[in-house]
Amino acid sequence: MILHPGALALLVASVATAGLLLHAAGHGLVILRHWDLSSGSELQLRLERRTYLVSTLVGWVMAFELVSLFLYVFTADALAPLFRGAMCAAGSLRAAPGGYQVLVLKLAGAVLAGLWLLLDHADRQGFDYPLLRPKYAALLAVAPLLLAEAWLQLRFLTALRPQVITSCCGSLFGRSGAGLAGDLAGLPPRAAAAAFLAAAGAALLAAVALRRTGRGALPLALASALLLPAGLAAAIAWVSPYVYELPTHHCPFCLLQREYLGIGYPLYAALLGASVAGMGAGLLAPFRRIPSLAQAVPALQRRLAGAAAVLGAALLAIVAWAVLGSNLKG
Amino acid sequence: MRTWLARQRSLLDFALGSLWRRKGKNLALTAVYALTVAAVASVLFFTGALRAEAARVLAGSPEVVVQRMVAGRHDLLPAGHLQALRGIRGVGEIRGRLWGYFHDPTPQANYTIQVPDRFWGEEGQAVVGQGVARARRLAPGSPLDLVAHDGSTLRLRVRELLASGSELVSADLVLISEADFRRLFGVPPGVYTDAVLTVRNPREVSTVAAKVAAALPDTRPITREELARTYESIFDWRAGLSVIVLGAAVLAFVVVAWDKASGLSAEERREIGVLKAVGWETSDVLALKAWEGAAVSLTAFGAGVLAAYAHVFLLGAPIFRPALQGWSVLYPQFRLVPEVGPYQLATLFFLSVAPYTAATVVPSWRAATVDPDAVMRS
Numbered sequence: 246m247i248l249h250p251g252a253l254a255l256l257v258a259s260v261a262t263a264g265l266l267l268h269a270a271g272h273g274l275v276i277l278r279h280w281d282l283s284s285g286s287e288l289q290l291r292l293e294r295r296t297y298l299v300s301t302l303v304g305w306v307m308a309f310e311l312v313s314l315f316l317y318v319f320t321a322d323a324l325a326p327l328f329r330g331a332m333c334a335a336g337s338l339r340a341a342p343g344g345y346q347v348l349v350l351k352l353a354g355a356v357l358a359g360l361w362l363l364l365d366h367a368d369r370q371g372f373d374y375p376l377l378r379p380k381y382a383a384l385l386a387v388a389p390l391l392l393a394e395a396w397l398q399l400r401f402l403t404a405l406r407p408q409v410i411t412s413c414c415g416s417l418f419g420r421s422g423a424g425l426a427g428d429l430a431g432l433p434p435r436a437a438a439a440a441f442l443a444a445a446g447a448a449l450l451a452a453v454a455l456r457r458t459g460r461g462a463l464p465l466a467l468a469s470a471l472l473l474p475a476g477l478a479a480a481i482a483w484v485s486p487y488v489y490e491l492p493t494h495h496c497p498f499c500l501l502q503r504e505y506l507g508i509g510y511p512l513y514a515a516l517l518g519a520s521v522a523g524m525g526a527g528l529l530a531p532f533r534r535i536p537s538l539a540q541a542v543p544a545l546q547r548r549l550a551g552a553a554a555v556l557g558a559a560l561l562a563i564v565a566w567a568v569l570g571s572n573l574k575g
Numbered sequence: 576m577r578t579w580l581a582r583q584r585s586l587l588d589f590a591l592g593s594l595w596r597r598k599g600k601n602l603a604l605t606a607v608y609a610l611t612v613a614a615v616a617s618v619l620f621f622t623g624a625l626r627a628e629a630a631r632v633l634a635g636s637p638e639v640v641v642q643r644m645v646a647g648r649h650d651l652l653p654a655g656h657l658q659a660l661r662g663i664r665g666v667g668e669i670r671g672r673l674w675g676y677f678h679d680p681t682p683q684a685n686y687t688i689q690v691p692d693r694f695w696g697e698e699g700q701a702v703v704g705q706g707v708a709r710a711r712r713l714a715p716g717s718p719l720d721l722v723a724h725d726g727s728t729l730r731l732r733v734r735e736l737l738a739s740g741s742e743l744v745s746a747d748l749v750l751i752s753e754a755d756f757r758r759l760f761g762v763p764p765g766v767y768t769d770a771v772l773t774v775r776n777p778r779e780v781s782t783v784a785a786k787v788a789a790a791l792p793d794t795r796p797i798t799r800e801e802l803a804r805t806y807e808s809i810f811d812w813r814a815g816l817s818v819i820v821l822g823a824a825v826l827a828f829v830v831v832a833w834d835k836a837s838g839l840s841a842e843e844r845r846e847i848g849v850l851k852a853v854g855w856e857t858s859d860v861l862a863l864k865a866w867e868g869a870a871v872s873l874t875a876f877g878a879g880v881l882a883a884y885a886h887v888f889l890l891g892a893p894i895f896r897p898a899l900q901g902w903s904v905l906y907p908q909f910r911l912v913p914e915v916g917p918y919q920l921a922t923l924f925f926l927s928v929a930p931y932t933a934a935t936v937v938p939s940w941r942a943a944t945v946d947p948d949a950v951m952r953s
Contacts, residue, residue, distance in 0.1 A: 247808075248815025250619055251918070253822075254925035261925075261933040268937070297857050298940040301865075305932055312921060319918045326807045329800075369858070 247327065247405045251320030256402060258313045259395035262306050269302040270388040273381040280377060296374065300365050303384065306391070307358035314351045315510075317398070322498060324405070334498035341404035343397045350394035356473070356521055357387045363525035363549070367532060370541035376532060432482040441479035441564075444472040448523050449557045455526060455550035459543050465550060466527020473520040476560070480512065484564055487571035512563050519556035522549045583866075586859070590866035593846070604835055605875045611828045612879025612927045613886065614821050619919045620887040621895050622814035624911040629806040632744055633799060637771035638780050640797045641787055651766040656791055660772060663786045667775045671767030673756050677721065677749070682710035686749045690756045698752045700734040706746030708736050719749075724761035731755065817898065818926065825927065829934045836938035839945075847942060848950030860943035868935055872928050880923070888913045 272295045281289055321334035321344070328340045338344030361383055368376035451465035480500065486492050488505050500509030526549040533542045594601045641660065643652040652671065660669050673690040686707055696702060701719050703711075713719060719731040737745045757764065774783045784796040839847075847860055886892055888911055 247811065248819070249811045250622075250814050250818050250926070251922050253815055253818050254922040258925040258929055261929045265933055265936070294857065294944040297861055297944065298937065301861060301936055301940060305936060309925075309929060312924065316918075316921045316925065319921065323918065326804055327811070329804070 247324065247402070249320065249324060251316065251323055252402045252405075255313060255316060255320060255398060258309050258316070259398055262309045262313070263392055263395045265302045265306050265309075266388050266391055269299045269306070270385055272299050273384045273388075277378065277381045277385070280374075282373060293374075296377070299381075299384070300369070303358070303361060303365065307355075307362050310351065310355050310358050310391070314355050317348065317351055318498060318501060322501065333496060333502070335496050337405075341401050341406070343401040343404070347394060347398045347401055350390065350397065352517075354387075354391050354394055355517065356524070357390065359517075359521040360525055360528055361387060363521075363528065363545075367529050367538060367542055367545055370545070371535065371537035373537050375535045375537050432478060434483040434486070437475075437479045437482035441472075441475045441483065444468055444475040445557055445561055448472050448519065449554060449561070452523060452526075452550045452554035452557060456547050456554060459547065462526045462530040462546055462550075465523045465553065466530070469520045469523025469527070469553065472523070472557075473516065476516040476520075479564075480509075480516075484512075484567050487568045487573050490571055490573045492573065508563065508567060512560065512567075515556045515560040515563060519553050519560055522553035522556060525549050526553065583862075586862050587866045587870070590863050590870055593863070594867055594870060597840075597843075600835070601871065604832065605871050605878075607828055607831065608871065608875035608927075608931065609878040609882065611821075611825055612876055612923065613882040614824060615818060615926050616880050616883030616919075616923050617886050617892060617895055618814055618817040618821065619923060620883055620913075620915060621892045621911070622810045623914045623919055624887065626807065626810045627912065627914045629810070630803065633803050633806070636799055636802070638774045638777070638799050639772050639784055639787065641770045641772065641791070642795045642797065643769070643791075643793055644795050645793070649769075651762065652769055652794070654765045654767065656794065657767075657770055659790055660770060660787065663783060663790060665775055665779050665783050665786075667773035669770060669772045671770050673753060673762065674768050675756075675760055675762075677759070679711075679721070684710050685747065687747050688749045688751060688756065688759065690753045691750050694750060694752050696734045696750075696752065698754050699731060700752070701731040701755075702734050702737060702750040704737045704745040704748040705739050705742050707749055708733075721759060723759050729755060729759050813898070817895065825930060829930045832931050833934040833938065836935040837941065839938075839942050843942070844945055844950050847945055848947040851945075851947040852951065857943050861940065864939035864943055868932065868939065872931060876924070876928060879927070880920070884913070884915065887911060 276292050276295060276299070279288055280292060318334050321337040324337045324340075325331040325333050328336055331337050331340060338348060361380070364376055364380050364383065368374060368380055448465060448468035451461050451468055454461040455465050477497070481495050481497050485495050485497060485500060488500060488508060489496075497509070499505065500512065501507055526546045529542050529546055529549075532538050533546075535542075641652070641656070643650045643656065654671065657669055657671055660666060670692060675688050677686045677688045678684075679686060684707075703713055703719070707713065711717075711719065713733050713736070715733055715735050717733045719733055721729045721731065723729045731751065737748060737750075751759070756762065762768075772783075772787075774780045780798050780800065784798050787794060787796040850860060850863075851857075886894065891911070
């Protein structure tokens with residue numbers, strides 16, 4: 246265990262998140278079991294009140310998840326000098342088992358929590374709690390994932406030992422590196438770029454179309470779902486060598502460093518935001534047919550499409566700036 | 576979007592008004608909250624600045640230090656070892672160093688006596704750091720008598736004082752000539768305290784260190800990276816320990832916040848009851864409560880961070896300094912260079928705002944869902 250303030254903050258965050266989530270899931274379970282809108286009983290009235298509590302709790306969980314995703318990478322980065330061979334977060338995350346799994350779970354948690362909040366927002370637009378059952382079923386499905394993440398993070402942080410020899414990002418994200426990291430870095434840059442530009446272009450077009458015509462939510466969701474992995478792969482295989490101006494350096498974490506102007510922050514934020522907004526628009530599509538949401542959902546979808554378009558355009562602009570403004574040519 | 580913003584602005588306006596109506600209670604809570612944030616923030620800022628200071632100092636230190644070990648203890652290094660080091664490929668410059676610690680009984684302090692690479696004074700002269708000058712009230716030209724290893728007195732004259740800008744590393748430093756050093760400590764000619772070497776290619780430092788250990792098995796190479804890692808873990812450990820100790824204070828504050836949020840006064844209950852009776856939804860009251868919480872948190876967070884900044888960087892962290900930086904009679908007087916970034920603020924957020932929010936969310940919901948009818952009747 247490393248007594249680092251960042252690691253302690255992450256533990257506090259995971260305890261707070263897990264506590265709020267368990268509380269919310271407990272209420273969600275009761276609501277799912279006893280919900281009966283036609284009843285005017287005392288219990289039903291109490292359950293209706295509790296829906297507000299669950300929404301508020303999950304709202305905070307989502308906020309904590311997002312900030313903790315960045316704090317996790319930040320902390321891994323700050324811990325790097327403690328491990329022999331580690332130069333940035335890439336090495337710290339390998340210093341104990343589970344570092345990368347926690348990162349993937351945090352990313353998935355942030356996306357799922359964002360989608361759940363959109364579902365919740367749509368539900369509150371209808372007077373008769375139209376999405377109550379799918380919403381709480383989804384909460385019960387997401388909760389174990391976030392709890393597993395909290396548990397794995399605790400195990401990872403307590404297993405960290407400063408004398409461990411780990412790998413630096415140069416060897417981990419080098420083309421000869423083993424595992425997923427090495428595979429991603431070894432992707433042909435042109436193919437990664439083509440996949441990313443195709444996904445981003447398709448998402449942008451679909452978003453503009455949905456914003457204008459109100460149609461095309463499912464293609465937008467599909468393109469956005471592809472945009473997230475394609476964007477991460479492109480950041481590693483294609484964009485990062487341009488930012489570092491070094492063809493062999495593929496680390497996704499060094500993008501967050503001050504010497505590269507912290508370009509990773511706007512890049513990853515735009516990628517995550519555009520993906521969640523696009524997927525959210527598609528997720529809401531089946532609920533357009535519900536009478537009490539017939540007005541609200543299309544309006545919400547258009548707003549999400551607008552957000553996806555703006556964030557997608559920002560993402561493309563950042564990538565274009567990084568690639569075209571680089572001294573690395575070819 | 577505009578109506579949403581206008582609605583939030585009105586809610587914030589109402590929230591601030593509502594907080595102000597109970598200003599005694601809320602100001603007390605905000606003050607305690609800010610104090611908690613300031614305590615944790617002081618620890619983070621202070622150790623962050625110390626770490627940055629250590630990194631700056633280490634950046635100018637030699638890449639590898641080679642020490643001779645005898646029976647597990649640091650021993651003097653024969654000049655012949657320097658020749659052996661010269662044969663290692665990749666090694667740049669090699670220099671034998673002469674340095675040691677000297678206990679001066681008058682101010683009860685330890686000095687670091689060192690022979691610089693090229694001493695610019697003459698034999699019988701000394702250049703001293705500001706800490707030593709303060710302890711012995713020395714000025715250029717003053718005599719400095721030191722008791723040598725054989726009980727005789729080594730009489731030196733102060734040539735000049737070292738600039739105060741380098742005080743973190745030079746407070747306890749006394750620079751003298753090689754001949755004076757050997758006379759003071761009785762170190763025979765042909766041996767050194769240790770050796771330092773530069774490495775031509777910085778990526779080969781660990782390879783060179785391994786070669787040194789293989790070529791001279793009775794030595795211990797220490798790389799700059801290892802020193803940096805040691806400093807990092809010491810400062811992290813001290814900061815973490817302090818944060819854990821302060822955790823009790825944070826926990827106490829969270830209990831106070833929870834208690835305050837759950838113990839609604841009759842007046843507050845009536846207020847919420849009236850709001851709901853005139854048509855406010857539960858979600859509106861919840862938003863109002865969220866704004867109240869955000870106003871308290873942001874004010875306390877901002878005030879706490881500013882107070883910690885002033886405490887650490889303007890006043891020199893008088894509360895935490897003894898615990899976090901270590902202790903010595905000749906401790907350097909140095910100004911900390913502010914090192915505050917988004918990382919420290921995010922850490923601080925999770926150590927203060929997250930527990931507060933988690934503790935107040937359920938009581939706020941309870942307040943927001945009171946039944947107007949029941950409140951009016953009571």
